[in-house]
Amino acid sequence: MLEETATDLRRSVIETVSHAGSGHIAGPLGMADIFSALYFHALKHNPKRPNWPLRDRLVLSNGHICPIQYAALAHAGYFPKKELMTLRQLGTRLQGHPHRGALPGVETTSGPLGSGLSQACGMALAARLDGARHRVYCLMSDGEHQEGNVWEAAMFAARHRLSSLTAIIDRNNIQIDGMTEDVMPLESLRAKYESFNWHVLEIDGHNIEQFVDALHEARAIYERPTAIIAHTIPGKGVDFMEFDYHWHSKPFKPGEAAKAIAELRTLKKTIVSEHE
């Protein structure tokens, strides 16, 4: 079940980031449900053939949440799960921010914000030239919409009618220096994308059914890219981390990781019992 898988991914994120001693935590936990839905349901992909030409492309524009992508890739079978513990260490394939070529399943290098959507546009253009039918998904943070590059790409995608492109925006309202609406307001994000001639959907980013429905709707839209604004809770699943922007990239103190994992265990039991 996808919710259970999401909880497993969250556990991997906490274990790997705490083991690494640094790295981002709130964003990865908040996006776990969406990653579970993508890698274990929605994406057309083959972990045994990471370069399969017909695969859907997933561009992680907000590269700093890579711990959740690494967890999803490992759990899906792209590489051994035990390798997750090498995150951020010398010689690792799991670089602090994702690097194309280092690890199977990583489509492009990212980290500096605002440039993923443009790259996704390039991939969608190439697919059109080749007559290929795969889709391109670009995962973005809300904070990165403060980068001008994003809006250049938003204009470009609409101008070139890139309907195979779907942007999935993690609207968790936090960034390093505080709440997005205090640091540099983004609202109305929906109205902005609509005025850029995108099809826009807003969903609860922890409701997997809503997310999967939105992906379906995006496929149905003619000659327009779709933006799915996913409202998420940063740090989701761990009570003392939820909604606290300090956990954007704060390292764990001794004992905190274990406490977080214990909370996840309770969460998982709840999920299982709800479905019994």
Add this chain to the structure above:
Amino acid sequence: MSLTPSSKLIGTLFQPDTLAMKPTRDGYGTGLVEAGQADANVVALCADLAESTRSDGFATAFPSRFFECGVAEQNMACVAAGLAVAGKIPFIASYAAFSPGRNWEQIRTTIAYNDANVKVMGHHAGISVGPDGATHQMTEDIALMRAMPNMTVVVPCDAEEARKAVRAAAHAVGPWYIRFAREKSPVFTSFATPFVPGKAQIFWEAHKPQVALIACGTTVYACLEAARLLEREGIASTVVNCHTVKPLDDRKIGEVLRKCGAAVTAEEHQVIGGLGGAVAELAARTCPVPIEFVGMQGSFGESGTPGELMAKYGMDAVAVARAAKKALSRK
């Protein structure tokens, strides 16, 4: 005359009135269409400067493979990165002041570090841009691109070499930067002049040369003129067309430095970080000899005609000859 037999230069080289005058950007236009014909994966992108960068010929020949990006160089670089990781060979063109000037980080992360097969075409480089003034006269781009891992940097000396460089870029795998000039300059190389990326060419070599004139871009012609001026004064020189600034042809340049014992570098670029910097780094490592640097001496340009500017900022044949004598005096 001490032209080297392998150079295959135009016979009337030193009668400028007889030479075709073309900007090196024309070579981009021609080379790009040829590359497009040779390989269906070649695509071109432009940021609202299709005519000026000579991307328009490709746009007409292959409309479905040309992408207009509008005035948005950051997006253009990243779209190209996406196209490249999907197997295309994108050429992105704008003025060098904006690409790589404005989108340097995007080029660094999504093209160079990402090892995406994107060709960055920097137009209107140098001060010969003329009346548009310093905002549009890019004189720091070689330094910006040379410091970047994975990036090949090529500066063609005339429109014909520019055409060959574009063909070579399309053929090579990996990120390239090619630098073009706006203003017309003599086309003195021929169809038969060899162009091998990474291999510096000796165009002129006098008997027992005392000083090497090492240049890239349109200043190569100024160096040939300077070699003739020096010859009249009994100074024997070697002229090297160092079209590939990175990777530098260490073997050939090292050999020339050792043989001559003194050198001048010439480029339409800041003397910091460009070809001069590359040659000085090599000299410091292998054979320290006196070197004089012809180029922008740490200032921005200004409006003026290309000829006025090249004279005022000391990048013409007279300036190269003067620098050669200074280097010789320090031997």
